[in-house]
Amino acid sequence: MLDDDKDARKSNDKKALRSARWFRKDDLPGFIHRSTLATAGWSRQDLMERPVVGILNTWSDINPCNMNLRVLAEDVRTGIIEAGGIPFETPLMSLSENIIKPTSFPFRNLLAMEVEECVRAYPFDAVVLLGGCDQTQPALIMGAVSAGVPFIFLASGPATPRSATGGNLANATGVWRMVDKLRAGEFAEGEFADFERNVMGTVGHCAEMGTASSMAVISEALGISLPGSSLVPAVDRRRNQIAREVGRRSVILANAAEAGRTLLDGRAFDNAITLLCAVGGSTNAIIHLLALAGRAGVDLSLERFDEIGRRVPLIANVQPAGEHLTERLMAAGGVPALLKRLAPLLHLDARSVSGQTIGDVVSAAEILDEDVIRPLDKPVRIGETxxxxxxxxxxxxxxxxxxxxxxxxxxxxxxxxxxxxxxxxxxxxxxxxxxxxxxxxxxxxxxxxxxxxxxxxxxxxxxxxxxxxxxxxxxxxxxxxxxxxxxxxxxxxxxxxxxxxxxxxxxxxxxxxxxxxxxxxxxxxxxxxxxxxxxxxWQAPQPRHNRGYRSLYSRHIEQAHRGCDFDFLRGAEKDSLPDGLFDGWVGGW
The missing domain is CATH 3.50.30.80 (IlvD/EDD C-terminal domain-like)
Known part of the structure; x- marks a missing residue:
């Protein structure tokens, strides 16, 4: 996945690092910053010579989709150290889709704000974004784009559902079908209780093209994840190997000092929409892509989704529109193989965080299962997705x-x-x-x-x-x-x-x-x-919230056709350093 011709330990002097403003000065602020982190085990020489990478982790006990991120963070950390960087892991809010109330959606913007301010406030030369559950993924990416630093995204990976009555129904799509059967009186309550015991087999996000899997595969099409990384199951040890690779790559990104949002141009969004249609992905991804485009300064509207949707067939035979779960799609070649099939409809010159173009990814891919990844002229279903x-x-x-x-x-x-x-x-x-x-x-x-x-x-x-x-x-x-x-x-x-x-x-x-x-x-x-x-x-309803974040949300949220971002968060910061950080006294002590 990585470009082996690039040396992760190349000179840090080619481009100035953000962290240099914290650590590479022989003055009182530099002393305070370095001595503070001596307790974390890093020496003066380390902090003055190595790039610093933040690991932004949304792990939580109450969020099974993200529960394996604690382990993956350790592998990312190892990769960063191997490549000559300094890792600092930072915990962030975890949005558990099925548990958080009233819904996870309003907290997408809160997490995006937390990411942006966390990155701007700390001396990170690049960040690794670790997320899995539905709103977590777009929130992390939106915040990193606005913060203006290099970043790479790694999803938690799909769960591996247990088999149950009806075969592959032990997943979220199966839940909706079982609920209909129960309401129709076709499914005994005892059987439903048995289904409940089986539906959550392992940690990881949805194993069909729900919102989490849709956003994960889209991240590859956007070029912000390593090719082939999105569909490896959460419990598969290959995901740990990928995490280590992500850590190594993040150091290369830190040294290059190129804002991650430079990858997110019109070509990247066209490719993402094309893939979304080809997999029959979640409609929630439309809102997230609109919001992300607003952060990246790309002019994207609903019309573009419809234009692309008219010409892209449903070729991924994956639930809920198809038959299989995401593990079969991975075995068929994963996202690189899907992109290979979609090559005539893609911008192959769009770039990837791996250092390759999408064309490079496509040329190395192989389609291993023609039933799971259908030819363009033999789709899973006729018509638009x-x-x-x-x-x-x-x-x-x-x-x-x-x-x-x-x-x-x-x-x-x-x-x-x-x-x-x-x-x-x-x-x-x-x-x-x-x-x-x-x-x-x-x-x-x-x-x-x-x-x-x-x-x-x-x-x-x-x-x-x-x-x-x-x-x-x-x-x-x-x-x-x-x-x-x-x-x-x-x-x-x-x-x-x-x-x-x-x-x-x-x-x-x-x-x-x-x-x-x-x-x-x-x-x-x-x-x-x-x-x-x-x-x-008609009379407008009275505001439901008069304090705190929910009040701010109601006053500044944009409508769905604009991505439901806050009106004051469109666009991105030109300077990734916090205002006035190095003007005069900096302190703690």
Missing amino acids: LAVVRGNLAPDGAVMKVCAAEARLLNHRGRAVVFEDVQTIADRIDDPALGIDENSILILRNAGPVGAAMPEWGMLPLPRHLLAQGIRDMLRISDARMSGTAYGAAILHVSPEAAVGGPLALVRDGDMIEFNLAERRLDLLVDSDELERRRAQ
């Missing part, structure tokens, strides 16, 4: 994971059944008085970034009576997100959201809605005069 739609119900756009939906719902007209929040759904979805049939369109609103911090509520449950009839999909529309492991005809991220007065706030029970995928159209079939009357009656 992701699509962006607009209309009077979503003026700024909405997204759909087309490959997860039943084809009959891609051109659909139906009667709206409106739910104001997720608790109302839980209480009333099975109420016969609602008159829900298979042609109804379920609407959830007030679940967007301002309304509810945008949880993964977009895969609204179906009524029991329809499940009992064998119906497994309905058209659902919301300003929420959807789990990358879920499936179904869900139109998501409706922008602007209902809580800020978007048209979704004006829908009433019984309104007719028309969706046409081919025309990329989503319309509320109510005349404009009536909509104006409703708008005049």
Whole structure:
């Protein structure tokens, strides 16, 4: 993976290191900085001669996706020392997707802020980003891009689910299918309890193309991870070898002193979107890529996702859109093999953190399983995987994971059944008085970034009576997100959201809605005069949070079509050194 022609121990004098401003001066601040770290075992000579690499670790006991990062950090540390660098591990907030409330999503921006300020405040010449769970990965990358230092990303790796009834169902996608069966009365509660015991087999993130796996493979396409690193399972010792390699590479990056964001140009984002479509990845990745592009100064819009999505087939036969788990995709050649198959659609001159171009990665790759990595003309499914739609119900756009939906719902007209929040759904979805049939369109609103911090509520449950009839999909529309492991005809991220007065706030029970995928159209079939009357009656909801981070979040969060970043965090710092650090007295003592 590494370019062996490059020497990790080359002279540090070619480019000035950030850490030199802390350690390489014979003055009082230099004395304080060096003597402070003597207790960590580093000598004056070490600190004055070696590059410093930060290991930013999101390990936590309460986050099984990231639980192996404690061990991987030690291997990264070893690699850094082997290459002549000085490693300092720094703990960061860990976002446990299934545990943290009300949802992990608002804390993506908090972690990104923590990363940026941690990097700017400490004498790191480069950083290694260790993350696994859904929001952790984009948060780390966003913060590092804004901080303006060299960085390399290493994911925790996919879990290895146990086998269970139904074969490969012992994973997150299997959970959604089992829940539907349980609600339909097709699955005994005792059997469900057995499934619960089996579903979490090992540490590591989702083993299908949920958000975590999607972001991990995308990192290779962006060029910020070592080629072939993303899909090695968390419990596979090859991941420890990769971690050591990442440590060595980080020292090369530190010596080169090139900001990691220079890799993230328009070519890199095009390649990432192409890969996202080819694997049938999570719609959450759209939001994360939009936010990351905003940090990197790249002009990226929803239109670009749709343009690329129209020409990229679904070629990775991986759940939830396909049959297999990510370990099979790794065995088939992994991301390098996928990129080889996609080569006609890629910018092969885009660069990788490995020192190679994507073209170099492709030329060395081999496709080992034609069923798992399909030819471009023999996709897993015909048609687009992701699509962006607009209309009077979503003026700024909405997204759909087309490959997860039943084809009959891609051109659909139906009667709206409106739910104001997720608790109302839980209480009333099975109420016969609602008159829900298979042609109804379920609407959830007030679940967007301002309304509810945008949880993964977009895969609204179906009524029991329809499940009992064998119906497994309905058209659902919301300003929420959807789990990358879920499936179904869900139109998501409706922008602007209902809580800020978007048209979704004006829908009433019984309104007719028309969706046409081919025309990329989503319309509320109510005349404009009536909509104006409703708008005049609409009242904005009262703020739910009046203190702390959640108050800041509600006041500064951008809408989904802009990536849900904070309005004051777009772009990046020009200077990676903290303001006024070396002007006068620095201290502690």
